[in-house]
Amino acid sequence: MAVLTEEQSMLRDAARTWTQEKSPVSAFRKVRDSGQPLCYDPAAFAEMAEMGWTGVIIPEEYGGSNFGYLSLGLVLEETGRTLTASPLLSTALAAASALILGGTDAQKEAWLPKIASGEAVGTLAIEEGPHHAPEKVALAAAKSGSGYKLNGKKTFVLEGMAANLFVVSARTSGKPGDKDGITLFLVPADAKGVSRKALKLADSRGAAIVEFAGVEVGADAVLGQADKGWDLLEKVLDRARAGLSAEMLGSALQAFETTLDYLKTRVQFGQVIGSFQALQHRAAKMFTDLELARSCVEAALTAIDNDSPDVPELVSLAKAKVGDTLHLVSNEMVQMHGGIGMTDAHDAGFYLKRARAAEAAYGNQAYHRDRYARINGY
């Protein structure tokens, strides 16, 4: 654990207490079983906003506390532990970062206070295929009068059913795969021509396919510079990836600890199975991997707070390392629990399913390993 300030320790303790008491895994199970269309409990999210979690990275002038990304990461680690379903990452980290980094004063004024208060939910609408490829943008934004007309479809839009605001990557010139010619737009969910349908994924969390059919937006909907949206998009994505990595670290830690408890209590052959060396050494490897992953996640979040030039490298390291670790731990959780781990009544399946969805979001391990190598020139 990084050396924390007093405010950060208090925030983490508050997050731990709230998630353990108000939002344990059983709360997620309840949401899933209820068939709630948003895939999260709005009352629980309102409580999170009430505690200020939706404003952690938002400047004070827009209603936030400006505590930084490491601080928000501490909260996400705790929500990751209990698989708390909420739009916190999509809106208070990803969409908020887009506005903070690329927004005009008017755009910030319009959206950041609402995001900070939890009144509005924003999210990134950037994926068009089954693999993360932010430069492969086909969704077209054609000049139309003084503004643009958007045509195309986005998939795997996290919290897409709940969102009031989409940060959409669109092509204003060039062809899919070109980094030039990408423009980011702010599109309200109630804009004419926007339609969406729920994308039901194994992890039972909120996602949607969002269609933009001749959606008219003004020039003031452009976030950052027209045609030059790539650098901004990468910066926003790196922040989202780092935050998601913190959430994944929390999920991996809890999956490991739950499994460790089981190793200490399950008796076979007249002894607890945790006394078997074959299982002990696998547990030791998981513990070591978790420690290494934590270092990477904290380094990435700290680099963002310091606006350090090695943010992209450290973020890809963190997402890949924590992805590998969560992948391993979620598999071992099922395996070491044996038959009970295969039942829907047990939580192991939740961690396994959430693990894969989180690995895929904003680039999986293969994506980030390759990116790490490209950044370092090999």
Place this chain on the structure above:
Amino acid sequence: MADFGGDTDAFRAEARSWLEANFPPSLKGKSGLVALEEATSENADLKAWTKAMGEKGWGVPTWPKQYGGGGLSGAEARVLQQEMGRVGAWNPIGGMGTMMFGPTLLEYGNEEQKKYHIPRIARQEVRWCQGFSEPGAGSDLASLQTKAEDKGDHFLVNGQKIWTSGGQWADMCFCLVRTDNTRKHEGISFVLIDMHDPGVEVRPIKLIAGMSPFCETFFTDVKVPKENLVGPLNGGWTIAKRLLQHERSGIGGGGSGGGGGVFGVGGSPVNLAKKYVGLDEKGRVADSDLRSRLIGHEMDAKAFQLTAFRMMAEAKSNQGPSTATSIMKNAGTKVGQDRAELIVEVMGTQGLGWEGEDFTPEELQTVRGWLGGKATTIFGGSFEIQSNIISKRILGLPDPLSSSSN
């Protein structure tokens, strides 16, 4: 030396002028390895430098001054390191005395022992070796059989030790001996043995890398004075465990943020791959399978380095190594061995040269380092023993039914 309190600026000036006056420029930038090779030679500059650093106590900068250490604060020691780096100076005081035995004796030795031994370590006057492992006591170290019989004013020691690093050059040995046959861990004592005693015989062992850094050591009726017992009789195991923590943090590179430890192979496998394997039209390492393994390795190494930094930051308020050293030893030695394997593979047959002019010194060092590095997951508590320690001491998993020794 004046008392500088918290003012590191004044100390920096003092360190700078002292180094200018005492560090022989002929030794500039020479690695510790070169120094080791020259330790037996008659290099006058090296001797003078060792003497100066020893008298100043700066070879062991944070050890207490009353025992010949530098008495520096952590901050001052870092300043000293920076200033030494600035002029290409390096620490000539090293070995098992400073890395493992000294810190342990400072913690567990009595006043007379500290007063006698610590200054001699600080001045590099006495070379130490470690008498722990035996032919029948490797990973199961506590089953050791070298016995020490109580003969009134001395112990009479008989038995055999193995893997005694540097035994052929050592003056003294810190040694685990059995003083009670009826109990396993609680029958072990920690004693200091004079390697020049006529009953001590040392035979170097040739290893797969062609070198002989380790020895077999035989003790036949060696008399060890009672004052050479460290800690209580039959209380040696606790001290040994502490000493092993110091050893592990050194091997894993946890203290230096390294990752190869003492046998590491130098150079970046990525840069070597660019040179030996070449790049494709997109500027990537031409062999895509090799490239993906290089990426995995580089990321492992970076994660290890970040973890070493994190643990150092967290341990600042904490004295000495913690159980985390077991994680660091396993993670660090794995990174070091993976790197060596990759470099050998990247160099192709040039990475397999044993001797001769057909190979560069770097290539020859690669094959020796790769082979020598296999020891890092065996000594100081094997990879498997570290995994046992993590399981039991950190994770709280119960002992397997059969008894174990760590």
